[in-house]
Amino acid sequence: MQTRSAQRCFGGNLGFHSHVSEALGGLDARFGVFVPDGVDAASPAPALYALAGLTCNEETFATKSAVLRLAADHRLVMVFPDTSPRGAGIPGEDADWDFGTGAGFYLDATEAPWSAHYCMGSYVNDELPTLVEANFPVRPDRRGIMGHSMGGYGALALGLSDPTRWHSVSAFAPICHPSDVPWGRKAFSAYLGPDRASWAAHDPTLLLRAGKVHPTTLLVDQGEADQFLDEQLRPDRLEQAAAEAGQSLTLRRHAGYDHSYWFIQSFIADHIEHHSRLL
């Protein structure tokens, strides 16, 4: 692990690091970690992973969400993964803003040529927590996950798939039913192939329909002026599937709010309290 930058913030330490990732087929992967004041090996804290959305990188959520003061107040270590592999060199990976670089979709690709490097699912679920827990003062038994848009989908999908690994889950404007919306269909078709049966393990709505529930309440915030609401996000599908599955869900709709980090800033305090209470 190599530290690319380190800075003091709110009495704690924020660092951005890189390492050679096995899950990503030997590519360099970057991530950020914020360790609040007073958290150390003798007194470790829970870790909350924050997954950013399409086009973003490991700096976006840390920079734009105003989360660090809250993490310091609640004594949570924050982990900011990158959203996707970088530099795989696959033809076409840089062609679209909603596919390839910047759009790893927090799953393991099974289709060539993507499968050699596009395995952000294993990376965020397994490899990064192992690395973080070996190098930072975090409790390996208390992990939370949150995210925005594509990252909100990632948080829901990973949290519902493995509740023993992710002890608290929340999302801002998540892609709730990727199998059935343009962003998700485009990514899943390429990364997972045309057999839609394989898509279900990565779709929060379909996971709920298959009986995958989380023992805690899921917290989801959604802006009603979000430009992607009807075509890409579909929280109504998540809400219905949660009701049918008996999954506790707090879905809040906010009049006038859009898809931006200004929306995230406005409600992130509630998410940090949610995770802090559960972790």
Next chain:
Amino acid sequence: MQTRSAQRCFGGNLGFHSHVSEALGGLDARFGVFVPDGVDAASPAPALYALAGLTCNEETFATKSAVLRLAADHRLVMVFPDTSPRGAGIPGEDADWDFGTGAGFYLDATEAPWSAHYCMGSYVNDELPTLVEANFPVRPDRRGIMGHSMGGYGALALGLSDPTRWHSVSAFAPICHPSDVPWGRKAFSAYLGPDRASWAAHDPTLLLRAGKVHPTTLLVDQGEADQFLDEQLRPDRLEQAAAEAGQSLTLRRHAGYDHSYWFIQSFIADHIEHHSRLL
């Protein structure tokens, strides 16, 4: 005035706008304004202007400082000017990151070719407040000014020059004595010409030495791990001049903090309280 984007944030409204600026010789100028919930024509609020530093634009301070929650809590309208003219087309204006575009230095250039457009002093001091006060629910009798680095210098220079216009002043890591450091000498030589007598009206340390004081306490925060501290910022000069001039100054030095917005985030709550108390 044209609104380029508008979004809800913390129950209020954040907009980014543009207009044709007379002070900038007819160039389009951009700025942001945040109006907290409950502030309207019947119940206007004080306005706090936040000046960003070298290479930044009207979005930087709003995006990276985590100030909006605090402004909402304290019921302050925030105004985010751009740092410099854009598109003047002067040869060389884009050559360096610390001069020309992105480095307007909050003064009125007197030397050709800069004097036709590089007049951010009049723009921030006069034209923008007039525009803001005509279009937003702000009190014209209560204005504060703060800034970072080049913007911290701007806040101190404008505040000390005209205390009847700027009723509260603070700065993060300001360029305290621009006449005597590389960034300032480079800008002042080009914008104001070689006669150093004309520089004094734009140098916070020299303004204090000339007896220009502000009736309130100036709040200045400085990181001790700031990479520009000794060569460019020189808060020691400001401190000495303030002591000699009888200017009340709270200068806080913070071990381990650098020049970044992570530093600003960490201490901005104290600045908002400072301005809120005085405004």
